[in-house]
């Protein structure tokens with residue numbers, strides 16, 4: 612099959628919404644070329660992304676690439692993508708150069724294009740994420756290794772919003788917890804929660820591709836007895852009480868389900884939210900406080916913010 616590579620030169624802030632648009636348009640995965648990856652402070656403390664070639668990266672801005680099968684609808688799909696990206700301006704998202712280019716690649720190039728970017732990465736004190744094709748040997752006995760096939764849904768584990776969620780999961784989840792993961796993508800956060808001792812994890816995503824991908828990754832990591840994956844819109848129709856809710860979604864989407872999170876969480880349960888750009892941090896904080904949450908920690912990485920909030924209100928169920 613022939614593949615077309617769509618490449619968008621944009622900003623760090625726009626990477627996540629553009630990735631979502633590409634997924635919605637049928638891209639089976641997204642590659643992010645961010646020059647900051649070449650100089651990340653992770654190198655000494657939290658491992659490194661090996662063998663990155665500076666020639667693959669832009670001098671400034673970020674390049675987001677995705678691969679679309681060449682069909683007779685390709686022209687329309689590309690137009691839809693461009694319109695979707697331009698609409699992001701209405702959410703105050705800086706698009707930078709916003710240069711979109713298309714080129715054709717063959718199947719072989721497509722397969723290797725992926726592999727060159729994904730290497731084992733140590734994300735936090737305990738968690739290392741490794742792509743399925745790498746043979747990774749644990750360095751210590753308590754290391755938590757998550758194997759992911761990143762080619763299918765959002766969540767290679769290395770995006771700053773995911774990294775902060777994983778660090779918060781490691782800190783706030785305790786043995787036996789019941790956890791809900793809203794917008795599971797590749798399932799990475801649910802797998803981490805299960806491996807760190809959660810007794811029960813419910814993972815939800817609106818996108819069918821993500822549900823399939825998360826199920827596959829859950830099986831691959833042998834946590835299917837703890838993690839169930841289902842298609843659902845946010846927390847609609849979900850009952851608690853649970854100990855922890857994690858949601859790595861854009862601020863605009865988090866704001867839609869803050870009251871539901873308070874309803875479903877136990878008193879003193881944690882709501883780990885990420886995917887928030889700096890400019891939207893206070894809106895999310897205010898909404899959390901209004902719903903009866905107490906803010907216990909705010910994490911920041913690049914332009915992104917994660918907020919960990921504790922439910923001070925009693926739930927109906929709990």
Ligand SMILES: C[S@@+](CC[C@H](N)C(=O)[O-])C[C@H]1O[C@@H](n2cnc3c(N)ncnc32)[C@H](O)[C@@H]1O
Nearest residue numbers: 765766773794795796816817818821844845859
């Ligand atoms: C930024 S990705 C996060 C993926 C993964 N949890 C991670 O941290 O890497 C957001 C995910 O939320 C999903 N999503 C978006 N809107 C949603 C909704 N209304 N209900 C459930 N999932 C949604 C998207 O399909 C996508 O998989």
